[in-house]
Amino acid sequence: MSTRLAERPEGGASAAHPVTPGEGKTERLTIVRAVRDTLAQEMELDPRVLVMGEDVGVNGGVFRATEGLLERFGPERVLDTPLAEDGIVGTAVAMAMTGLRPVVEIQFMGFVYPAVNQILAHAARIRNRTRGRYHVPMVLRMPYGGGIHAPESHSESYEAMFLNAPGIKVVVPSTPRDTKGLLATAIRDEDPVLFLEPKRVYRAFREDVPVDPYTIPLGEAAIPRPGEDVTLIAWGAMVRVCLDAAKVLEREGVSAEVVDLRTLNPLDRETMLGSVRKTGRAVVVHEAPRTAGFGAELVAQINEHALLHLEAPVQRVTGFDTVFPYARLEKLYLPSRERVVQAVRRTLEF
Amino acid sequence: MSTRLAERPEGGASAAHPVTPGEGKTERLTIVRAVRDTLAQEMELDPRVLVMGEDVGVNGGVFRATEGLLERFGPERVLDTPLAEDGIVGTAVAMAMTGLRPVVEIQFMGFVYPAVNQILAHAARIRNRTRGRYHVPMVLRMPYGGGIHAPESHSESYEAMFLNAPGIKVVVPSTPRDTKGLLATAIRDEDPVLFLEPKRVYRAFREDVPVDPYTIPLGEAAIPRPGEDVTLIAWGAMVRVCLDAAKVLEREGVSAEVVDLRTLNPLDRETMLGSVRKTGRAVVVHEAPRTAGFGAELVAQINEHALLHLEAPVQRVTGFDTVFPYARLEKLYLPSRERVVQAVRRTLEF
Amino acid sequence: MPRTTVLRASIERLEILAPDGSVDGELMPALTDEEMTGMYRDMVRMRAYDAKAVKLQRQGRMGTWASLKGQEAAQAAFAVAMAPEDWLVPAIREQGLALARGVPGHVLYAYWAGDERGSFFPEDVRVFPTAVPIGSQLIHGAGIGMSMRLQGQDAVAVTFGGDGSTSEGDFHEALNFAGVFKAQTVFVIQNNQWAISVPRVSQSAAETLAQKAIAYGIPGIQVDGNDVFAVYVAAREALDRARRGEGPTLIESVTYRLGDHTTADDAGRYRDPEEVAAWETRDPILRLRRYLESRGLWDEPREAALAGEVGRWVEAQVEALEAMPAPDPGDIFRFMYAEMPPHLAGQMHELMEEVGS
């Protein structure tokens, strides 16, 4: 079965659904399952939405995030493309400029480099270049991050490069519930959105996710765990590491607040600053290398806007400034619960 | 005339020359002229060095940075390539791995995106990938930055993306003298070096540059102007802006120290921190957009290592988080002397 | 079971209008007199528009300008061949075709004068903005062609690139996608012999650029790009094929860049004046005029009238350009996203304070 792409319901789908999870039925889903269900739901709601990428059709994606979509929506809305990231993103840009809403899968974030020209020189700039005449409502989904014992180039976290070059929103969910709400918002957004999926926790846990459609606004951080003594700031897979660290700290009598940024651009600076002003101490955690990682920006913003509240320097727990190691050593590279705990201790002992 | 590439003098050229400018004869050169002379000199000294890129041969480069090299060294050492940045950098990577030392010109930094895969997935990683079996002694020269009323994509400062992905050194001279010494070092370096040339000041001023070869070590900042009250940290074309601001401040009785980082990776953290510890106040200046620019990293490092010395939050004077504007508005975008002065005042009034 | 031939391919070259103004009657397309004189008028207008921009640049009233001089024929031919709903995806020298498709002259000038408003085209004009990174627009051409097909629309994406652009990976990915998805796309390579200072032969070892089509299993053809009728015939064939859903075509239009690469370039450094002189005798405008004159469709009085008309039109564009209010500094921020995020609003505020508005 195939839905004709041109037949769009008047007004689109955006306005029709609540912006927060409703009361209705829920289902226990993993993150990857939430991705798949949301894609199906948004494709159902808006016939302009289509999915494209390498192996997303017959194979249902190498992580199965698009499983069943081809059968359900047909080859006009689920495109198995040639192996060419620049081509995939560039054709998607043009589709987005001419009435469609492509959701692209880049198989691993480590393979986004060939598409950087189309993303940063075009997708991120078309609205500005044409003073609003054209825009690019496109989502680039990318499994990212380490921890799955994959070969080289399969574990990267390249978010920083998309944050210095403006014009593209960057969203990183950490839970199934957020995945659904944020992905729906990203697809309905009128601008290009990089949607980074923490593949390490793709199937790590399940959560009750409302069956009905809902959206979560971009630019609103969450506080999955409130606390008083120190703020742990993270996104994606590192949120779980911080929550684990907070549990350890609790046993030591330290109350840690965890801020899950959820979107890196736009950034919910106020929630982050509010927490840091309250606790006076902060640890930023990310998988990417330390130098010029997005953590640096967070430290800079805290410095700019909450310096006098700081009891200790903001600590960064990050990947090292090295290539992401192959499987046998990757565990040493990834920020661990222990490293976060140590960093918190440093802020307390300062 | 053409020098056979294979005939390399034993031991190479690296050891043969002083690491700091000698006493000998000097010549008044612009930055672009220093680039050209240094290329010629290094090609003369080491027959493995070759120059390649778009329009670098017959045309002598669109900025004339390679003028005369083709005539002097022949088409085997000065390669006019097809219009394909990924191909240029990728073939250079392989040349560097097999006995040559290519110096590549990317016509404008705004056109580096197509080559990002070869730079970051290969050049920056080959040594580590092969545990030292291969390495990539290659220089990527790129005119960068705004201020010359150029069309879109001709004014970009993309240094941050090359600083978060480790494995490639990043050098940015701000004077003719430094250009010569740093470029010579970069060419003799055993690892890939991004050599960013501030095209806005390519011909803005001349300086006495020693005629004899010399090198300036990577990872050593300069202090072109010492001061007591505030530290201005910059690189490339922004150094001049800071020096201008320092003059204005001097008239107001404020003594500003200017730190010219010269190399961003490796970073001379100690010189920067030493200055900030002394002055207690710092302003970081760069052309790239603010968010996740390299300035954030500097603020983070100051936070980590000199927090207790700070009298005020470190200020950032940067490009906005927008696309670099076309010519008619670019002046508003670029950090100006006035903005730097204002930022200094903010640190003083904090 | 020896060596067998698994593929035979050939590339044709099409020429109809000779430099002396004579035509190949058999291949001559069925164009009305009005269409033919219209093409001529279009080309003359393009040249005047171009010459004025070069002059303005010398006077400091225009930014860097990329001259289209010598490359008018393909643009005039496509202007007639394209349907109103078709898309134009230009490279950097398609100002002429953009004008013909409805982009106002002063708007296009504004782009080259360093003003983003120069890419804000009217709603009903299906012209993409100039893509500065060479070759990157070819992928957009493929993407529009896919988009139209997926949406069941008839429109075709006519996509221009230079000879230099064929070296970028983008060219390859664009043509390959278009071939695989039978995109409604026509790729036109304006082979003007030079990519800045790099001659065509240094760009690829292929004898023709048209033969690159073979790599994608799509039709390719070479035309004399200074021959408006040849381009027109190839354009119609390709447009019709795309519209019928039979997929993309690659057209190599062999022409010549009579001017410098841009106003920032000095072609005298790298090319032989004799080469330029030889190509001047193959001027596409001269040729068409000779033909029209031989058919009694053109003469000196009409030429003089056209010159006056075009001159006035060009001046009007310059006036409209210079009458545009200065760009608003706030516009630096306003078009980054559909809604301005708080951090950008803050930065805009900073700037507004500074400029005092």
Place this chain on the structure above:
Amino acid sequence: MPRTTVLRASIERLEILAPDGSVDGELMPALTDEEMTGMYRDMVRMRAYDAKAVKLQRQGRMGTWASLKGQEAAQAAFAVAMAPEDWLVPAIREQGLALARGVPGHVLYAYWAGDERGSFFPEDVRVFPTAVPIGSQLIHGAGIGMSMRLQGQDAVAVTFGGDGSTSEGDFHEALNFAGVFKAQTVFVIQNNQWAISVPRVSQSAAETLAQKAIAYGIPGIQVDGNDVFAVYVAAREALDRARRGEGPTLIESVTYRLGDHTTADDAGRYRDPEEVAAWETRDPILRLRRYLESRGLWDEPREAALAGEVGRWVEAQVEALEAMPAPDPGDIFRFMYAEMPPHLAGQMHELMEEVGS
């Protein structure tokens, strides 16, 4: 001056050894008996090495492994055709040829077991490390071919890619550079019909991949990639051409990936078991064995002896792999630059404190 043909091109396909073991006597290359049995031994060894890796992976003793099963012939052919000084630039399934070129078996295993030391090859082995980003290595092949030419060396860069890799812009830029600079490079596309789940026909509308050579003005040929003699003949032609300074060649080797894409994949999801069965009858090893047997060069006792020998060799590689000391955590930092910069030394120190060494 009508339509003229400006290019005629054709692509040949070469087959010598039929699935039943018979050969085309006229095209049969002059290989000694030892070379032919050597090829066979090589292929058997490759298959055993591969099968063992798949098994190890199932047992949790190996990381993700990309099987070369079914693609041995091209590797065995190039092993004989290449000169000692030639370079191998592999894609992801050239383990067999890498072994034949002198990479120790346990070292290569280590790579796939998630250990960077698995790309530290002996000094005299001219084999590039595996490039994970598909197609990116093709540019290195072009670059080495340019490098050898510029340095006046005779060596040729033999560069492998998959059918999928031909879609990347890298393929295009690699072949174009090689053509323009007459690089001493041979490009071998192992067209194994699949790029993970995407079949060859969805990768390009071109009838053959060999015809892509036409786009670069270089020779292209299609060979039966399961026919070790056909590949050998094409390899020799291409290597000789490159060595003579006449430039690169594209060889499309038509073969089949008998296994899953990698051990992380389940090909049963997307391809027909009948297709696999059909290709199993065209097995390159079986075929060569039939030929050798028909020539009296091979028999059951020799097969049994070889099986034993190869089995012992493979076990020795596994033992050597598992005898490797654990990788040193400090190695994460040591090979980033020729000299370790202070910030990295600091980070290494952090880690060393943590792991207590």
